[in-house]
Amino acid sequence: MSENIKEMIGKVFNDIADAMETGQFGSKVKVGITILGSEHGIDNMVKGAELAAKNSQDYEVVLIGPKVDTKLRIVEANTEDEAHKKMEELLDNGEIDACVTMHYNFPIGVSTVGKVITPAKGQEMFLATTTGTSSPHRAEAMVKNALYGIIAAKSTGIENPTVGILNVDGARQVERALKELNNNGYPINFVESMRSDGGAVMRGNDLLAGTPDVMIQDTLTGNIFMKVFSSYTTGGDYEALGYGYGPGIGDGYDRTVLILSRASGVPVVAGAIAYGAQLVKGNLKEVAKREFSAAKKAKLEEILKSLTVDHKKSSSAEDEEVVAPPKEVVTGSISGIDIMDLEDAVKALWKKGIYAESGMGCTGPILMVHEDKIKIATDVLGEAGFVAKEADPC
Template sequence: MSNKINETIKEVFTEMASALETGTLGPRIKIGLTIDGSEHGLTVMQEAVKLAQKNDNFDIVAIGSQVDWPGIENVVTTCEADNYKKMEELLASGYLQGCVTLHYSFPIGVSTVGRVITPGTGKEMLISTTTGTTSSNRNEAMVLNAVNGVAAAKAIGIKQPTVGILNVDGARSVERALKTLKENGYPINFSESHRADGGTVMRGNDLLEGSADVMVCDSLTGNILMKMFSAYTTGGSYEAMGYGYGPGIGDGYENNILIISRASGASVIANAMLYAYELASGDIIAKSQEEYRLAKAAKLKEVCESLQPKQAVAEQAIEMPAKEIVTSDIAGIDVIELDDAVKALWKENIYAESGMGCTGPIVLISEANHDKAVEILKAAEFI
């Protein structure tokens, strides 16, 4: 029997085995990897490919320099810039179902959902987001990042992912916005902080423990977190842990492109290819379209519009009321809105001071004025 016939038989049986395992019949999923540009050279790319080949559920296509790696298809390009063009062509044609690459520029409205292994418990956690810009408005971006993170989680098989909001500037506004979406019918499941006082807003301890399936933050913070989670055991020059910076996701975006860093090591790159395969298997494009459909039905546009900057109360000439002893506090106010919240109470002749509690910014008022102050701040959408 000729070698060609043997290879054909092997391919048929491989496809049959894959169909039995996945429940689908058809060509195997192909995941691309652009192999040029790493700070660690082609050696780390080859090592990553060998690690990824241990998972026999998908084929790997190396895009870039000419290489001769066993079992790997090689699409040769002339330069690093051509790698991106070829990757886009192969994705658009359907030849690739996903691709892992370095430093790709996504359009505004698209950002990436990273995936890490938390050191406190060994639990996996998605960080949404880590590169790209979902919106030029930070708080609006974080609301959209929550939708992106849920889409990624569902695509990799987490049916009801829990969502936490990292305690960065804007967290309380984002929390209110997401809770409004939920009240309007968007099916989001909030996580609970592992700290004693609980709540949806997550602290540093929750990052280490993986208190949520999806941790929502702005992309700059997420990028730093990815680098810390992936390289804290190596000193920083070699990213050794996790799955990389993840897929670009956004409303209407239809490519499964995942980002790694030039400092990413072999295990991270291999995991990124596995992540790409899981996203392709879970149809990330359909999942993200469905999440945005649900969010829009829950008045996503109106919720995001409510997050646009309001005219600062501070611009008005408001006289401070007579000073009182303040022994009661109101939490849940963004630090960037704290002074405006205080002045909103002054405007209603309630003495208030700004402060910082154990869990974040607070407004201090007298016990007698507590309930009325809460009503005023709620009406003004500070809490």
């Protein structure tokens, strides 16, 4: 009898045993994990996989790598490249439903949504995103990251996840775009900052406390946060907390591949496998299709295109000299303007005869005008695309 037939028969008996134990024949999720490439060695990966398998009867863990002493099923591969090829083959033919791996390249447009445990209150929080490139354009990428984070959260059973935007460069531009998407019919559940002045733009306090279910930022910043959240108790060389860097998500991407760092330790390896199983049970692929379709109906593509247009260059009077109106007391302030657009926003008001100055408030850049002119100034800025038209002055 050939080895392949023996393996098939063994698999059938294992499935029967699983069915007798769980009463759910054929429904057990299978999560693969490549075990080569860790800075902590193969044993670290195997122990993490065994811990994940021990902690749950709902899924089976499949190792992809060289033969090791374990009771887990092994699909043999002796190099990282070979392991990734085996992983893709197993995913594509349905032998595994998801896979956890390291140092894997996603196409442009796909990035990963990590999940951490925040230190202040022990809250689970999705970081969107942590590896990969959603778009070469920063603001467009962050809008896509928001959608990817919502998809990951919904796939793990959070029906209406709260969303916050970290106060990094481009945050206000992203906020305007997401509010436009929301107004167009794609519901986004914006959360209020825990700080007294509130708003959907999050501060470091919110990051530590886990104020939103989904925290939006650029991928490089998200990658740093993943490393800090997972290894702040260990000195940085061993990631001991959380669920890893998460699944690659993108429009049309249909493999469930989750990423670990080479510094990820046993607890994070186990957490990533559990995260992968949870995503499969929550039908990540179908959730993604549904959410992308709904967002496109709400004019996602048009909104993304508008973010890559430099409105400063769209004017034929690009180099026009703008003279400031007579100076007046400016005690009123308008927030919600991206720092990169602040001086252009000042000039937009000057052109309309409204004296304005730029400044920096507690939540970021502000425009200062006479308090009696806040409403008209906000309307002018809204028409010019510097703030959301429905934005209220701070």
